[in-house]
Amino acid sequence: MLRRRDLRGVQIDSSLVLPRAELDLDDATDVVRPVVEDVRLRGEVAALDYSERFDGVRPANLRVTAEQIAAAVAALTPEIRAALEEAIRRVRIVHSAQQRVDVTTEVVPGGTVMERWIPVSRVGLYVPGGRAVYPSSVIMNVVPAQIAGVGSIAVVSPPQKDHDGLPHPTILAACSLLGIDEVYAVGGAQAIALLAYGADLADGGRCVPVEMVTGPGNVYVTAAKRLLMGVVGIDSEAGPTEVAILADDTADAAMVAADLISQAEHDVLAAAVLVTTSEALADAVDAEVERQLATTKHVERIGEALAGRQSGIMLVDDIDAGLAVVDAYAAEHLEIHTRDAREVALRVRNAGAIFVGSYSPVSLGDYAAGSNHVLPTYGTARHSSGLSVQTFLRGIHIIEYDRDALAGIADHVVTLAHAEDLPGHGDAIRVRFDAAT
Numbered sequence: 001m002l003r004r005r006d007l008r009g010v011q012i013d014s015s016l017v018l019p020r021a022e023l024d025l026d027d028a029t030d031v032v033r034p035v036v037e038d039v040r041l042r043g044e045v046a047a048l049d050y051s052e053r054f055d056g057v058r059p060a061n062l063r064v065t066a067e068q069i070a071a072a073v074a075a076l077t078p079e080i081r082a083a084l085e086e087a088i089r090r091v092r093i094v095h096s097a098q099q100r101v102d103v104t105t106e107v108v109p110g111g112t113v114m115e116r117w118i119p120v121s122r123v124g125l126y127v128p129g130g131r132a133v134y135p136s137s138v139i140m141n142v143v144p145a146q147i148a149g150v151g152s153i154a155v156v157s158p159p160q161k162d163h164d165g166l167p168h169p170t171i172l173a174a175c176s177l178l179g180i181d182e183v184y185a186v187g188g189a190q191a192i193a194l195l196a197y198g199a200d201l202a203d204g205g206r207c208v209p210v211e212m213v214t215g216p217g218n219v220y221v222t223a224a225k226r227l228l229m230g231v232v233g234i235d236s237e238a239g240p241t242e243v244a245i246l247a248d249d250t251a252d253a254a255m256v257a258a259d260l261i262s263q264a265e266h267d268v269l270a271a272a273v274l275v276t277t278s279e280a281l282a283d284a285v286d287a288e289v290e291r292q293l294a295t296t297k298h299v300e301r302i303g304e305a306l307a308g309r310q311s312g313i314m315l316v317d318d319i320d321a322g323l324a325v326v327d328a329y330a331a332e333h334l335e336i337h338t339r340d341a342r343e344v345a346l347r348v349r350n351a352g353a354i355f356v357g358s359y360s361p362v363s364l365g366d367y368a369a370g371s372n373h374v375l376p377t378y379g380t381a382r383h384s385s386g387l388s389v390q391t392f393l394r395g396i397h398i399i400e401y402d403r404d405a406l407a408g409i410a411d412h413v414v415t416l417a418h419a420e421d422l423p424g425h426g427d428a429i430r431v432r433f434d435a436a437t
Contacts, residue, residue: 001286001289001290001293001303001306001307002260002272002274002285002286002289002306002307002311002312002313003307003309003311003312003313004282004312004313004314004315005312005313005314005315006315007314007315007316007317007321007325008315008316008317008321009317012316012321012324012325012328013324013328014324014327014328015328016324016325016328016329017328018273018314018325018328018329019309019310019312020239020242020271020309020310020378020379021239021240021269021270021271021308021309021310022309023219023239023240023269023378024219025219025222025223025226025237028219028220028222028223029223029226029227031189031220031223032189032220032223032224032227033227035050035188035189035190035193035224036189036190036192036193036196036224036227036228038050039190039193039194039197039199040193040196040197043194043197043198043199043200044062044194044199044200044201044202044207046190047062047186047190047191047193047194047199048062048186050188050189050190051158051159051165051185051186051187051188051190054187054188054190055158055159055160055161055187055188056161057159057160057161057165058159058165059159059165059166059185059186060164060165061185061201061202061203062184062185062186062194062199062201062202062207063182063183063184063185063201063203063205063207064166064167064172064183064184064185066181068166068172069172069173069175069176069181069183070176071169072169072170072172072173072176073172073173073176073177075169075173076170076173080170080173081173081177083367083368084135084139084173084174084177085177086368087136087139087367087368088139088143088177088178090368090369090370091139091140091143091368091370091371091372092143092147093370094369094370094371094372095143095144095147095370095372095388095389096147098144098147098388098389098390099147099148099389100117100389100390100393100395101117102114102115102116102117103115107405108405108408108409109404109405110401110402110403110404110405111400111401111402111405111406111408111409112399112400112401113397113398113399113400114397114398114400115395115396115397115398116395116396116397116398117393117394117395117396118393118394118396119148119149119150119151119392119393119394120148120150120211120212120233120392120393120394121150121151121152121211122150122151122152122153122154122208122209122210122211122212123145123150123152123153123154123210123211123212123213123214123392124154124155124156124192124195124196124210124212124213124214124232125138125141125142125145125153125154125155125156125213125214125215126141126156126157126187126191126192126195126213126214126215126216126217126221127141127155127156127157127167127171127215128157128158128187128215128216128217128218128221129157129158129160129167129168129171129187132266133168133170133171134171135168135170135171135173135174136174136366136367136373137215137216137373137374138155138171138174138175138178138180139174139178140372140373140374140387141155141214141215141374141387142155142175142178142180143178144372144387144388144389144391144392145214145392146178146179147389148389148390148391148392148393149392150392152182152208152210153180153182154182154183154184154195154207154208154210155171155175155180155182155183155184156183156184156186156187156191156194156195157171157183157184157185157186157187157191158185158186158187158188158191159185159186159187165185166185167183167185184207187217187221188217188218188220188221188224189220189221189223189224191221192213192217192221192224192225192228193224193228194207195207195209195210195213195232196209196210196213196228196231196232197209197231209232210232211232211233212232212233212234212235212392213225213228213232213233213234213235214234214235214374214387214391214392215235215374216238216374217238221238222237222238222239225237235374235387235391236374236376236377236380236384237378237380238374238377239377239378240266240267240269240270240271240310240377240378241263241266241267241270241271241332241333241377242263242270242271242272242273242310242331242332242333242377242378243259243260243262243263243271243272243273243331243332243333243334243335243362244271244273244274244275244326244329244331244333244334244335244351245259245260245273245274245275245276245334245335245336245337246275246276246319246322246323246325246326246334246335246336246337246338246344247274247275247276247277247278247281247335247336247337247338248276248277248278248281248319248337248338248339249277249278249280249281250337250338250339251276251278251281251337251338251358252337252358253281253284253285253287253288254288254292255337255358255361256274256281256285256288256335256337257285257288257289257291257292258288258292258361259335259361259362259363260272260274260285260289260306260311261289261292261293261296261302261306262361262362262363263333263362264301264302264305264306264311265296265298265301265302266305267301267305268301268304268305268308269305269308269310270305270310270311271305271308271310271311271331272305272306272311273310273311273312273313273314273329273331274312274313274314275313275314275316275322275325275326275329276313276314276315276316276322277315277316277317277318277319277321277322279315282313282315285313286313289306293306319338319344323344323347323348326348326350326351327348327349327350328350329350329379330350330351330376330379330380330381330382331351331352331381332351332352332353332375332376332377332381333351333352333353333355333362333365333375334348334351334352334353334354334355335354335355335360335361335362336348336354336355336356336357337357337358341356341357342356342357350381350382351381352375352376352377352381352385352386353365353371353372353373353375353386371386372386372387372388373386374386374387375387403432406429406432407433410429410430410433413425413426413429414426414429414430417429
């Protein structure tokens with residue numbers, strides 16, 4: 001089922017390209033452009049029209065009422081409520097440590113630069129609701145925004161035919177547990193457009209435009225985020241989920257196979273890649289995948305993902321070669337199943353998140369490790385980070401020099417201004433001293 005590629009004896013460097021799922025954002029952007037423009041012009045009515053067209057249901061109201069949110073949390077089973085509350089607690093612990101403090105640096109006597117960290121004022125958080133239900137994504141988006149100090153948070157999630165046009169009740173319940181009361185029953189590109197442009201609502205309220213949109217979604221959500229980047233800030237352009245596992249002959253084949261299957265469960269385009277020094281492990285994982293797949297729920301979806309060009313097994317000579325492969329691949333999720341796993345993990349340069357050893361599976365990070373599961377995909381972990389408190393903060397420099405401090409650097413500033421043929425810049429320095437004389 002898993003394609004196999006033998007990289008033993010091959011010189012591996014950062015130019016190595018491993019197959020990924022085909023994701024045509026240009027075509028998707030052409031599809032969503034008229035949707036986005038229609039929502040900009042017609043607001044709520046257009047958003048409802050597209051929900052009816054794409055989701056097969058037209059919500060009675062775009063905004064979910066406080067009573068509907070309260071009813072969702074009241075209906076939670078004790079087990080699910082406890083699990084959500086514990087996940088929230090752990091994510092808060094980790095993200096609270098990411099808070100930034102203002103720092104003032106004295107460059108020279110009388111000359112300081114302060115860096116202030118100011119939160120985005122209003123954000124829109126997208127929570128998917130297609131093949132699966134993602135209350136965990138509510139937690140991963142809301143908690144860092146709250147810790148950053150974002151004052152206004154709106155959540156959007158697709159309406160569900162089975163729930164009277166509301167987002168899934170577990171998503172609403174997660175919002176309630178986090179104190180979020182502004183939720184809209186809308187998904188897809190129309191949701192991103194609604195957040196970006198805002199709209200007057202039939203109930204007399206208004207969805208105020210946001211300054212930033214975060215959260216994963218399908219290719220059309222991603223295309224809408226790309227299209228509206230600049231109108232709003234975005235966290236990233238999310239692609240299909242992916243896991244890479246670096247393993248040697250000490251790895252447990254059953255665990256490795258289960259972790260590959262767990263990520264393939266998300267989507268037919270999900271990527272599951274094993275990089276190993278052991279041909280025996282590769283054979284054992286193949287057998288385990290076949291065995292476990294026979295009893296799993298979403299067998300067709302998983303089977304298609306595992307058989308796709310984006311998934312496979314890579315055989316390498318040694319751990320050094322394996323590290324070169326996974327760094328070149330820059331996976332969203334990277335598991336390390338080797339001897340001295342922590343030491344190996346600390347040598348990795350490119351990954352969205354790294355899961356160390358046999359008892360740190362990606363599933364833990366998806367829900368309750370305390371880490372964030374909104375991570376860079378499609379190789380963007382080479383230059384981008386996952387969602388964090390920092391995502392919702394802006395660093396602003398505050399420069400304060402007195403006369404003596406400016407005088408001490410004036411000649412250099414004037415020199416550099418003339419070197420760049422911008423004499424007006426130099427004159428803006430000189431005038432302060434000419435006027436004084």
